[in-house]
Amino acid sequence: MVHRSLPFVSLTAALVGLGALAPAMSTERDRHKPPPAPVSCAELASAPTLGNPSLRVSANVALSGSNVAYCQVNLLYSTSPEQNINIRVGLPLNSVDGGTGGVEGAWNGRTQGIGGGGCAGSLNVDAPVNAGYVGSGTDTGHTGGSCEPGVNPDGTYNLQFIQDFIRNAIKQQVILSKLVARAYYGVKPAYNYWNGCSTGGRQGYLLAQELGKELDGVLANAPAIYWTRFQTAQMWGQIVMKDLVGGPIAAAKLSQTTASAVAACDAADGVADGVIDDPRTCKFSATANICGTPTAPAANCLTPQEAEAIDKIWDGPRNAKENKIWFGLERGTNLSGLNGTNPFALGVTQFHWNEQDRNFDWKTVTEDGYPQVAQDGSRNIADVTDTFGDLDTFRHQGGKLLTFVGGNDQLIMPRGVINYYRQMASRYGKHGEPDFERLQRFYRLFRAPGVAHCGGGAGPQPQNLFNTLVNWVENDVAPDQILSQITTNGVTRTRPLCPYPQTAIYNGGGSTNDAANFHCGGNLEERRLVCADVLAKYKHEAKGNLDFKGTGVDRQECRRESHAYGRHDHHDHDD
Ligand SMILES: [Ca+2]
Numbered sequence: 131m132v133h134r135s136l137p138f139v140s141l142t143a144a145l146v147g148l149g150a151l152a153p154a155m156s157t158e159r160d161r162h163k164p165p166p167a168p169v170s171c172a173e174l175a176s177a178p179t180l181g182n183p184s185l186r187v188s189a190n191v192a193l194s195g196s197n198v199a200y201c202q203v204n205l206l207y208s209t210s211p212e213q214n215i216n217i218r219v220g221l222p223l224n225s226v227d228g229g230t231g232g233v234e235g236a237w238n239g240r241t242q243g244i245g246g247g248g249c250a251g252s253l254n255v256d257a258p259v260n261a262g263y264v265g266s267g268t269d270t271g272h273t274g275g276s277c278e279p280g281v282n283p284d285g286t287y288n289l290q291f292i293q294d295f296i297r298n299a300i301k302q303q304v305i306l307s308k309l310v311a312r313a314y315y316g317v318k319p320a321y322n323y324w325n326g327c328s329t330g331g332r333q334g335y336l337l338a339q340e341l342g343k344e345l346d347g348v349l350a351n352a353p354a355i356y357w358t359r360f361q362t363a364q365m366w367g368q369i370v371m372k373d374l375v376g377g378p379i380a381a382a383k384l385s386q387t388t389a390s391a392v393a394a395c396d397a398a399d400g401v402a403d404g405v406i407d408d409p410r411t412c413k414f415s416a417t418a419n420i421c422g423t424p425t426a427p428a429a430n431c432l433t434p435q436e437a438e439a440i441d442k443i444w445d446g447p448r449n450a451k452e453n454k455i456w457f458g459l460e461r462g463t464n465l466s467g468l469n470g471t472n473p474f475a476l477g478v479t480q481f482h483w484n485e486q487d488r489n490f491d492w493k494t495v496t497e498d499g500y501p502q503v504a505q506d507g508s509r510n511i512a513d514v515t516d517t518f519g520d521l522d523t524f525r526h527q528g529g530k531l532l533t534f535v536g537g538n539d540q541l542i543m544p545r546g547v548i549n550y551y552r553q554m555a556s557r558y559g560k561h562g563e564p565d566f567e568r569l570q571r572f573y574r575l576f577r578a579p580g581v582a583h584c585g586g587g588a589g590p591q592p593q594n595l596f597n598t599l600v601n602w603v604e605n606d607v608a609p610d611q612i613l614s615q616i617t618t619n620g621v622t623r624t625r626p627l628c629p630y631p632q633t634a635i636y637n638g639g640g641s642t643n644d645a646a647n648f649h650c651g652g653n654l655e656e657r658r659l660v661c662a663d664v665l666a667k668y669k670h671e672a673k674g675n676l677d678f679k680g681t682g683v684d685r686q687e688c689r690r691e692s693h694a695y696g697r698h699d700h701h702d703h704d705d
Contacts, residue, residue, distance in 0.1 A: 166316040168224040168234060171201035174314055184209045185306075191227065197256045198236070199223060203310050207302045212290045213271065215299045219310045220255030220265040234315040238262035241307050242323045243300070245330020246270060249277035249476060251299065264319065266307035268299040277479045278488060285486045287511065296357075296515055297340060300333045304344050321603060325596055327351040327584040328542070331533065335517050338531050342523030347603040348531045349596050352539055352584045356546050358512035362484060362504050363456035363543065364477035365492055367443040367469040373497050374439045384465040386430035387416050387440050391461040394418070400635070401642045403623070405580030405589045407633055409460035409537060410545070410659045416440035443469060446543070449501040453666040453676050456504070457545035460538055464582065467540035474541070483511055505671040518550060520557060521573065531573040532599045532609070534592045534627065536581030544577070545663055551575045551630060552660070552682035564655070564682050566631060576612050576627040590614035590625045611650050631655040661688035
């Protein structure tokens, strides 16, 4: 690694001189100026603060391992002593620094922001830079992967920490990466992209919602949207296991019960491949695994209490009115991710955020007390964290949003993103009815059956997603399907992934291991499935009624559904 450490310098003056700050202020006079020329990485470092007194900048040519040499610009964005947002921009070498093969030097003319994971960002820009992009990353304003500092010891929120993590850092990352690219190459980027999964996926949604003019394409997979709501729900299983069983269920029992569910429901989708295509259709109950019953497995059978707890983990949290508060984990999902010996750390932290108390002990919360904790989170902090805004600006300026979510994501309940997708389908439908075809003109959600969080799991893995997005943005080739592939025990299976609510349907002939023998079709938005997933009203989780609009479905449709199945919804007053 060649790493020349340069002192922080003020970039302002030089970049102003280079004309890098004027892209939005083009005047008649500017048109007669020669176009700005590329500058060397060293010049970039000896230059400016990009016209922004909140910035400190360093730049050097970096080379590490098998990665290509590039101009690395490190920015410290800080508007107060409490704010320290580190941003890295990696620039393929321009023509001045010897780069070749691209539109300017080694650059392909595009930017690609890289997202983070968990409660952390990422400053690793190698992958996009190696592919010819200007890559960018941020630490989201803090080091390490803990969100505990979001609550101060005195019980107040550290909103600087939270806002920097949720939105400020990634917005500056995108804006400044474009500015630095313009300064270095003397040319504005032709296209600007985002690429992230999990927290990186949530970041992609936030940028599409709040910075819709700045990006042309967003790849946002397994997005951790509804941050407060789903992370609170990550604790649901631990609470029911504590209440019903006295503590965590043995991992071997969890995995046996998952295997039993898959065995029961796998073939119902038409192909016995070890994957439940749409787990919402699987009604397998863990009570089938109770020891001593005829259906119990030979090993790792369950006590009645364990079976009840697992059924509740699949069902998700409900309030006293039996209204659903959030979604559960799907049948077929590895239950140990959230329901192991120790709870998932971000879920524990989320309870601290909800209650504004770093010492709040989740073990004091019972099943009956859960809805109040969920409501506290919604009322106290979810408006800041939950990333559920609209996509109006992004859509209007022609942006494209592409998402895959694993059908057996073990950390983020996949129905959450389906819920948002349906809401947007209603928003951009004609009469408030979900219209997925209209939505898919700019936003496509691909379910990946059997796939876990951001990848892994028993299902075929999505292939080539980012280039698919680029092709959609630049060539207007909307993906009607995405290839997925997995090799197990020497056998390779391929399968098309389909834009929700379509799914891959076997044509009836040929190998079920070959994607060519499937087509995208059908409609997974069955009323009985959708209406069962309507949630209690946001901020009224403790005693609230169902909020049909919040799930993007028509109340009357679900009423008819409810009567058809002999169920009722409740009409008491919200509290
Ligand atoms: Ca199957």
